[in-house]
Amino acid sequence: MASWDCYCALCGGPPWVMLRPEVGSADPEALLLRRARIAKKKRRLAGEPDVHESDDENNARAKELWEEKEISEAEEKRSYDPELITPGNIEWLRMCHCLGLGPKARVYLSPPGYYGDYGVFCIRPNAEDLANLDPNLPGGPRRGFLDVDCYTKRNTFACFPFHTTCYEILARAIFGNPDTTRIDKYAMYMAMQQIQVASGSRQHLGLDYGEIGGMDRTWSSVPGEEYSVHDPRLRPDISRTIQAMLSPQMFAQPSCLPDLSPKVHNDPFTTLPYDIIVMVTPYLSVQDIFSLLQASLPINKLTNSPNFWQWMIRVHILTWFPEIEDLFTSSEALGNDPDFKRVFLWLFSVTKPEFGMKGPFIGIANRRRIWNAIQPLALLYLDKIPGPTPLQEH
Numbered sequence: 001m002a003s004w005d006c007y008c009a010l011c012g013g014p015p016w017v018m019l020r021p022e023v024g025s026a027d028p029e030a031l032l033l034r035r036a037r038i039a040k041k042k043r044r045l046a047g048e049p050d051v052h053e054s055d056d057e058n059n060a061r062a063k064e065l066w067e068e069k070e071i072s073e074a075e076e077k078r079s080y081d082p083e084l085i086t087p088g089n090i091e092w093l094r095m096c097h098c099l100g101l102g103p104k105a106r107v108y109l110s111p112p113g114y115y116g117d118y119g120v121f122c123i124r125p126n127a128e129d130l131a132n133l134d135p136n137l138p139g140g141p142r143r144g145f146l147d148v149d150c151y152t153k154r155n156t157f158a159c160f161p162f163h164t165t166c167y168e169i170l171a172r173a174i175f176g177n178p179d180t181t182r183i184d185k186y187a188m189y190m191a192m193q194q195i196q197v198a199s200g201s202r203q204h205l206g207l208d209y210g211e212i213g214g215m216d217r218t219w220s221s222v223p224g225e226e227y228s229v230h231d232p233r234l235r236p237d238i239s240r241t242i243q244a245m246l247s248p249q250m251f252a253q254p255s256c257l258p259d260l261s262p263k264v265h266n267d268p269f270t271t272l273p274y275d276i277i278v279m280v281t282p283y284l285s286v287q288d289i290f291s292l293l294q295a296s297l298p299i300n301k302l303t304n305s306p307n308f309w310q311w312m313i314r315v316h317i318l319t320w321f322p323e324i325e326d327l328f329t330s331s332e333a334l335g336n337d338p339d340f341k342r343v344f345l346w347l348f349s350v351t352k353p354e355f356g357m358k359g360p361f362i363g364i365a366n367r368r369r370i371w372n373a374i375q376p377l378a379l380l381y382l383d384k385i386p387g388p389t390p391l392q393e394h
């Protein structure tokens with residue numbers, strides 16, 4: 001039977017890094033050809049007309065080069081750019097755990113483990129882990145060492161594997177901080193199971209993991225999708241990088257816009273108070289908010305204030321990108337009297353996870369992708385917790 005892979009329940013990425021993801025040739029010509037192919041696909045995805053060289057020309061040149069330098073064609077077409085993916089920025093994929101259901105319907109958080117093929121997660125604690133095992137972990141002569149089926153109800157030991165980092169991102173989405181000990185494991189297991197059963201998938205949870213093509217029968221390191229495996233952990237140095245990218249006029253206030261109010265004859269949103277708009281914005285997607293601003297001039301005018309856009313940055317960016325908080329506390333960072341709508345749009349644009357992405361925000365874009373993917377799980381989990389929701393605490 002051919003082997004298959006199971007993926008992180010939270011990010012959809014590979015829960016191990018022994019052989020994969022793969023990186024391609026670092027030969028300068030091979031890199032040029034790789035990037036030309038990615039740029040071409042990126043233009044095609046953006047719907048731009050292709051006026052550059054044809055696929056045939058690029059392919060012919062690539063084949064020649066691969067033959068001449070003995071570079072594997074198959075590996076080049078199923079590997080990442082070696083300058084974007086390094087051992088250091090995929091190390092986080094190595095750290096995995098799972099939530100499993102043990103005897104007497106008790107849910108445990110496993111010690112570290114790795115994916116071992118054929119749908120099995122291998123729990124392999126080290127000496128230090130053995131001293132701190134979850135009391136709900138099944139017993140036995142080698143307690144702590146288990147091979148558990150992923151994404152199946154076939155036996156009572158079924159589990160949901162995930163990266164440690166992704167579990168911390170999930171905790172942040174629920175509690176506003178990455179303390180995973182606050183997660184009610186039973187409620188989380190039940191929420192995961194409900195989503196998996198609804199999706200019918202036996203390889204992942206079935207969340208919307210974004211536009212990534214890696215989750216094949218076995219993991220495919222798709223060129224151009226480097227962001228999908230890049231380290232999403234906090235980057236304390238990132239606000240210095242951002243400050244180096246900014247110019248004094250970047251977020252300057254726009255000149256006055258024409259008053260279009262006389263053209264509005266009937267808008268049902270006219271009577272909506274500002275406070276209500278502010279209260280609902282955390283529950284709307286950014287795309288929905290911009291659609292609303294475009295559809296309603298009164299709301300557009302009502303929200304045309306620094307306070308509103310600072311609020312938008314707080315609820316739609318700082319939640320998953322907390323390390324840039326100091327950009328907003330330092331008076332010089334964004335220039336004098338910045339236009340916060342521009343600041344919001346810039347931050348939202350540079351961190352967008354998209355095909356062919358590179359540069360300093362690639363890991364942040366992966367975090368944003370994971371954050372978006374886990375929102376339905378976080379909400380379902382909160383539904384299963386009695387009393388005030390943790391989200392209401394902050």
Ligand SMILES: [Zn+2]
Pocket residue numbers: 008009010011012013162163166
């Ligand atoms: Zn993950």
